[in-house]
Amino acid sequence: MIGEMDADSVVGYFRGKSILITGSTGFLGKVLVEKILRVQPDVKKLFLLIRAPDAESAKLRIQTEIIDREIFHVLKEKHGVRFNNFIEEKICPLVGDIIYENFGLDNAQLGELSKDIDVIVNGAATTNFFERYDVAFDVNVLGVKHICAFATKCPKLRMLLHVSTAYVAGEQEGIIPEKPILMGETIKVGTHLDIESELNLIKETMQELKASCSMEKAGRKTMKELGLKRARNFGWPNTYVFTKAMGEMMMELLPMDFPVVIIRPSIITSTFKEPLHGWMEGIKTIDSVVIGYAKQTLPFFLVDLDLIMDVTSSLRNPAPYAILWKSLFRYFNDNPPCTGRNGERVRLKKMRFFSSIMWFRLYMAFKYMLPLEMLRLVNIALCGVFSRVYNELSRKFRFMMQLSELYAPYTLFKGCFDDMNLDKLRMAMKKDNQNNNGAYYFDFDPKYIDWEDYFYSVHIPGVLKYTRD
Template sequence: MESSRIVEFLKDKSILITGSTGFLAKIFVEKVLRVQPEVKRLFLLVRAADAASANQRVQTEILEKDLFKVLRDKHGDGFHPFVASKLFPVAGDIVREDLGIQDSNLREKLWKEVGIVVNVAATTSFDDRYDVALGINALGAKHILEFARRCVRLEMLLHVSTAYVAGEQSGLILEKKFLMGETLKGGSYLDIEAELRLVDKKKRELRAEYATEEVEKLAMKRLGMMRARHFGWPNTYVCTKAMGEMLLGHLRGDLPLVILRPTIITSVHRDPLPGWIEGTRTIDSVIMGYVKGKIACMFGDLDIVADVVPGDMVVNAMMVTMAAHSNQRSEFIYHMGSSVRNPMTYSTLEQSA
């Protein structure tokens, strides 16, 4: 698809973005503002107590980052007026119905104006508390779908998942949707409502025993890993992301839906700031540990492929799918990785370090 078509598509669009203070969402927001200054509005859902707190988080956790240097240089003294006219922080939380947006007038405004919903919100910790991961990765996806359905101008919902919902399979993995209750272990059925009841029961038992907060946290983390492995997934993160996909596919009706499944997302390759990354994430923590000598050795096969993809390329794919599938009342799934066309082995990492 020609880049000019994507840029034109974004003109006058109002987009609701969840997980907006996260790594990938920052890259997405910067790219949209830079390539299409005539975008109408980007509504940024931020976990915050009120509008003032949401505004503060957007300022400190998004706009003050080095990632926005190119945009700041481009607009000069007009940078702050420009972003103020385009960005609209929204205090809320995807774990709640109506995305936790308390202001009824603001909800109505979003339902009237938003044409595209982009869900990048997730907890990506492999062994997060089961109750937390279910709330964000599974029920959060459901709440976003329900909110999107009320947007009268809706053109599509773009949901960023992970390629590892496929589990630990090998070979070429097809872009296949999950049916409700489907698992990676034959003979088992995943009842999401039953999992929620299991979590509630476990928490009641712990509190009846006057368990400390730390004990409850460890118990919830262990429960998540145990249930994930019971259903065939290696960890809580990918299991609950698969649940989120199931809920979206089952409940969407004729709502236009695209699910993008990237592999391991790494630093920016080219655009706007080559090499930019925020903290150490996923495989980056291993690389940094090896480079700094904190990890002396690792057991493994140097010929194994590390399927990584730069953050800016994931954002490019997000924008392409938006332009390609707007108003198409079907469900589309795309895997995004590098292992087929440009594989990188762990020996490459060793040599680069």
């Protein structure tokens, strides 16, 4: 049962708290760190677990990869000349990695840290769909296990929050309820997942690669293919969501002596209102369309425009992909990109969309595969004159087909995420104190978002400003 609360009570919760945050150098991690420091300057300490060889290197990473980013400009203006002192006082770098037991900390460090922590936020993850199986397993599965083990050693712990992904649901259709993933549960009927067996399989494969003296490139390819094979064997589309699902299963190992929260973000886009409009880092799934259209290098895209784009719950103010395309077309007609060699504005071409993988494959076969096959035959007849050209074009074709296979589960996703738990939280928030005269902002109701205006006025300009070369 969620009790009634307001923005002041949310902010007050963090006063005097020590918080361990993993994944702070990632997009969501930066947003979280900035938000806490901005709305609650009386937080006791933010311990940021950073992969680095030593403390100085960790401190440098925090400075260059977190504090120096544009999202901290508002906080810098707020504190002025005291900003650096404020950061020094509130942020504590921890050299470590969740892939190791106790994060690689020595007993003294571990003891001191465990006594001080009130809240743990685990945002560390590898989000590469086609990641090596061993790497993804280390971070997304064993990393969660190590977080859980540490949590049990913290006598003051008030909450453990784990960031997962909505797509642990796989490629289900219809209404997808919010429910825990049970240990061993899979999506594919007739299969059962044993995490220990998966770990042993990884170890055996690595030993075989070592015994056969495989080249690093070949080993990397083998481990990537193994991850995809195992994911699809159990019903998940890629290694990322498969290992994130196993990570959620690891949460079952925790004794319920404190609240455990799992949040499942769907598609990540730019910041909506604060601290900056449209701030983001990295090119996310839908942003490749924005960049490609701006450069006029993306003539087609695999997406059903009538399907819901999961930038929020599909049940509350849904946003179909057609809204993104409409906003995109309108934005670049109003603001034509300069893509010519001499900076001249070029005529925008219409993008072709494919609403099924079958039609996409047919198009690719006639448009690209057939000419490639003709080039291959000509190359054979001319004793390999066009070998370099053929190999390069063939590589690009295979890469494009691989990308389509990886992204199709998202751009052709036919599920709708239920957000009953989030709705209960929304109802618990007092609407009369969401903004607190501009001091902080906690209104997270998508019902009030005009998606077309957001994409046109906020997100597309943000993509072009913060991610374009």
